[in-house]
Amino acid sequence: MKGARTGLVTLSLALALTGCKVVDTGDKAQADGAPAGPPPPPPHQMRAEMAAGDRLHTTMSGEDLFSNRCGACHLDWGMGTNLITKQQVALGRPPSMGLLTNRDDLTADYVKSVVRMGKNAMPRQTRVDVTDAELDKIAAYLGKGK
Amino acid sequence: MQLTLPPRMSPQQFDAAVKALQGAVGAGWVMTTDQDRDAYADIYAPGPETLWGASGAVAPSSVEEIQAVVRIANEHKLPLWTIARGKNLGYGTAAPRMPGSMVLDLGRMDKILELDPELGYCVIEPGVGFLDLYERIQREKVPLILSVPGNGWGSVLGNALDHGIGYTPYGVHAKNLCGMEVVLGTGEVVRTGLGAMTKNHAWHMFPFNYGPSWDQMFTQSNLGIVTKAGMWLMPEPDSSLELNLDIPEAEDIGWVVDTLTPLKLGGIIDQSIFIPSWLGKMVILGQRKDFWDKPGAIPDWRVAELLKEHKLGYWKVQIRVYGDENVNKAKAEVIKAAFKKHIATPMEEVWWRRGDPTNVMDTTLGVPSAVPLQMGDWVGGKSAHMGFSPVVPATSKHVLDQMKRSRKIISDHDVDFYASFTISGRFANNVNMLMYDRDKPEQVEAIKKLFNALIADAAANGYAEYRTHLGWMDSIADTFDFNDHAMRRMTEKVKDVLDPNGILSPGKQGIWPSAYADQRGKALA
Numbered sequence: 001m002k003g004a005r006t007g008l009v010t011l012s013l014a015l016a017l018t019g020c021k022v023v024d025t026g027d028k029a030q031a032d033g034a035p036a037g038p039p040p041p042p043p044h045q046m047r048a049e050m051a052a053g054d055r056l057h058t059t060m061s062g063e064d065l066f067s068n069r070c071g072a073c074h075l076d077w078g079m080g081t082n083l084i085t086k087q088q089v090a091l092g093r094p095p096s097m098g099l100l101t102n103r104d105d106l107t108a109d110y111v112k113s114v115v116r117m118g119k120n121a122m123p124r125q126t127r128v129d130v131t132d133a134e135l136d137k138i139a140a141y142l143g144k145g146k
Numbered sequence: 147m148q149l150t151l152p153p154r155m156s157p158q159q160f161d162a163a164v165k166a167l168q169g170a171v172g173a174g175w176v177m178t179t180d181q182d183r184d185a186y187a188d189i190y191a192p193g194p195e196t197l198w199g200a201s202g203a204v205a206p207s208s209v210e211e212i213q214a215v216v217r218i219a220n221e222h223k224l225p226l227w228t229i230a231r232g233k234n235l236g237y238g239t240a241a242p243r244m245p246g247s248m249v250l251d252l253g254r255m256d257k258i259l260e261l262d263p264e265l266g267y268c269v270i271e272p273g274v275g276f277l278d279l280y281e282r283i284q285r286e287k288v289p290l291i292l293s294v295p296g297n298g299w300g301s302v303l304g305n306a307l308d309h310g311i312g313y314t315p316y317g318v319h320a321k322n323l324c325g326m327e328v329v330l331g332t333g334e335v336v337r338t339g340l341g342a343m344t345k346n347h348a349w350h351m352f353p354f355n356y357g358p359s360w361d362q363m364f365t366q367s368n369l370g371i372v373t374k375a376g377m378w379l380m381p382e383p384d385s386s387l388e389l390n391l392d393i394p395e396a397e398d399i400g401w402v403v404d405t406l407t408p409l410k411l412g413g414i415i416d417q418s419i420f421i422p423s424w425l426g427k428m429v430i431l432g433q434r435k436d437f438w439d440k441p442g443a444i445p446d447w448r449v450a451e452l453l454k455e456h457k458l459g460y461w462k463v464q465i466r467v468y469g470d471e472n473v474n475k476a477k478a479e480v481i482k483a484a485f486k487k488h489i490a491t492p493m494e495e496v497w498w499r500r501g502d503p504t505n506v507m508d509t510t511l512g513v514p515s516a517v518p519l520q521m522g523d524w525v526g527g528k529s530a531h532m533g534f535s536p537v538v539p540a541t542s543k544h545v546l547d548q549m550k551r552s553r554k555i556i557s558d559h560d561v562d563f564y565a566s567f568t569i570s571g572r573f574a575n576n577v578n579m580l581m582y583d584r585d586k587p588e589q590v591e592a593i594k595k596l597f598n599a600l601i602a603d604a605a606a607n608g609y610a611e612y613r614t615h616l617g618w619m620d621s622i623a624d625t626f627d628f629n630d631h632a633m634r635r636m637t638e639k640v641k642d643v644l645d646p647n648g649i650l651s652p653g654k655q656g657i658w659p660s661a662y663a664d665q666r667g668k669a670l671a
Contacts, residue, residue, distance in 0.1 A: 041505040056174040126185040128253040
C-alpha cells in the first residue's frame with residue numbers, strides 16, 4: 001500500500017513537472033479528500049501540418065516531422081510521453097525527460113532503431129507511417145547525444 | 147520477419163508481382179524487406195507474429211493506383227489485405243488474416259475532401275486519422291465535434307468500417323457512414339447510395355440506395371476497398387454537462403443499466419454511455435505491481451481495499467448531455483431523479499460551454515488520444531491487450547447474466563476482471579480487457595485459453611462478439627450457426643461473384659473465397 005501511494009505521488013509529480021499546462025477543470029474528487037491523483041491533463045497539443053510533396057524526398061524540417069509523425073504519442077501528455085516520464089523518473093532523471101525533445105542522450109541511430117524495431121509499448125513504425133527520408137530528419141533532430 | 151509467400155505462389159511469381167506493383171505505385175511504396183514485414187506484424191499477437199505474417203505492403207496514393215494494384219493482384223493471384231492506417235490494436239493491428247497476403251496500406255490516401263459545418267458531415271479518405279480530422283476542425287474553427295474511440299491514433303473510416311464505438315451521440319460509428327466509393331475485386335469503381343447517380347447533391351446526406359442499400363455490406367468486409375466515404379459529424383453544442391457518479395458494487399450494474407436504457411431510448415441521453423469498472427481508473431494510476439504484487443487475479447478482498455483507499459466505486463458512470471444549456475439542465479434533473487431512486491450519492495456536475503478549453507482526455511467532447519492504450523502498462527513489459535466483446539441486450543437480466551458468467555471464467559483463469567459496458571441504444575457492448583505481457587509465454591497461453599473459454603460460453607448462452615482478433619475470426623464466424631451457417635454461405639457466394647480470384651482480404655471475419663477456401667481454420671490463435 002505504501003508502494004502504491006508512493007507510485008501515485010511519483011506519477012503525479014512527474015506529470016506536473018513535464019511542463020504541461022494544467023487546466024482547472026474543477027476536479028472535485030480531490031476536494032472531498034480522495035487521494036491526490038495526477039493533475040488534470042493539459043489541452044491537446046496541435047501537431048505541425050504535413051507539407052504537400054513527395055514524402056520519399058521530404059523538404060520538411062525534423063522538428064515539424066517529429067511533431068506530425070510522432071506527435072500522436074510523444075507530445076505533452078501523449079501516451080509515449082507519460083510512459084517514458086515514469087521510466088525516466090525511475091532512473092532518477094527529471095520528469096521533463098519524458099518529452100523526447102528534452103532528451104540530450106538520444107542518438108540518431110538509437111532513434112531509428114526504436115522507430116523501426118519498436119520498444120516495450122512502442123510499436124514498430126512502417127515506412128508509410130514514417131518514410132526513411134522523414135526518419136533521417138527526425139533522428140537528426142532528436143539525436144542530440146550524437 | 148522472413149518472407150512467407152501467399153498460398154501456391156512461387157518466389158519467382160511473387161517477385162514478378164512485386165515488380166509490377168512497383169511499376170504501378172513507384173518502387174518506394176512497395177515494401178518487402180524483412181523489416182517491413184515486421185512493421186506490418188501484429189505487435190499484440192497472442193502467439194508468434196508469423197502466424198499472421200504479411201509478405202509485404204503496397205501503398206497507393208489514388209483510386210487509379212488502387213485499381214492498378216487490384217488488376218495486378220488478379221493477374222498474379224496475389225492476395226491483398228486492406229488496411230486504412232493499420233492501428234487496429236487488439237484486433238490484429240495491420241497484419242493479415244492469411245499469412246503471405248500483401249498489405250494494401252491506404253495510409254497515404256489521407257485527404258479530407260469535404261468538411262461541411264452546415265449539414266454536419268465530412269468526406270474523407272481511409273488514411274485520415276482522428277487526429278488529422280480533429281486538428282483540421284480546430285485550425286479552421288469549424289463548429290463540429292468528432293466521436294472518437296478509445297484509441298484516437300487510428301483511421302476515422304477504418305474504425306467505422308470495423309464497427310468501432312465512441313462515446314458521444316454519434317458513438318455507433320458505422321451508422322455515421324453515408325455514401326461510399328468502393329473499388330471491387332474486379333477493379334471496377336462503384337458509388338453507393340445516391341452517389342450511384344453522377345453528381346448527385348445528396349450523396350452524403352441520404353443513407354439509402356434507390357433499391358437495395360449496400361453501404362453496410364462494405365463494413366467488416368472483404369467485398370470491396372472503400373476509397374472514400376461520407377461521415378456524419380455532430381454540430382458543436384452550445385453547452386455540455388457531465389454527470390459523474392461512482393457506483394459501489396459490481397452487481398449494481400444491473401439497476402444502472404435498467405436506469406440508463408429508458409433514458410437513452412426516451413431521448414434524454416443521446417450519447418453512447420461508457421461505464422468502465424474501477425480498473426479503468428487504476429491502470430492510469432500505476433502498474434499492477436504497485437497494487438498487488440502476487441501472480442494470479444487480484445482477490446476480491448484486495449479489490450475492496452483498493453476501492454476504499456482510492457475512493458473509487460466499482461463502476462464509474464459518466465453521463466454527458468449536449469445542446470442548449472436550459473435543455474441540458476432539464477435533462478440533468480430527469481437523470482438525477484432516476485438515479486436518486488437507487489443511490490443517495492449526488493452526481494458531480496461539470497459544465498462545459500462553447501469556447502471553454504478541453505483537455506487531452508476529454509474523449510466525450512471528441513478529443514482524440516492514444517493515452518487509453520497506456521493501460522497495457524498495467525502488466526508491464528511488452529504489454530498488449532485483447533478485448534472479449536460480446537453484445538448483450540441493454541437490460542439488467544442480460545447484462546448481469548453475461549457479467550456473472552464471464553467474471554467467473556476470467557477469475558477461474560486467474561486473470562484480472564476489467565469490464566466495461568457501453569450502452570448505445572437497445573444493446574450494450576461488453577468489452578472485457580485482457581492484458582498480457584507478450585514476453586511471458588505462459589501469460590499469452592493463459593489468455594488464449596481464457597479467450598476460447600469465453601467465446602464458447604457466450605455462444606452457448608446466446609451472445610456473440612461484435613468484433614474480434616484475426617486468430618479468432620473463423621471461431622467467431624462458426625458461432626453464427628443458424629441454418630447451417632446460411633449467412634456465411636450467402637456472403638461467400640457474393641464474395642465469389644464480386645471477387646472471382648478471391649484477392650481481397652481473404653478470411654476477413656471468416657469469409658473465405660473459393661480460391662482460398664482451404665485456408666479456413668488455419669492460422670488460428
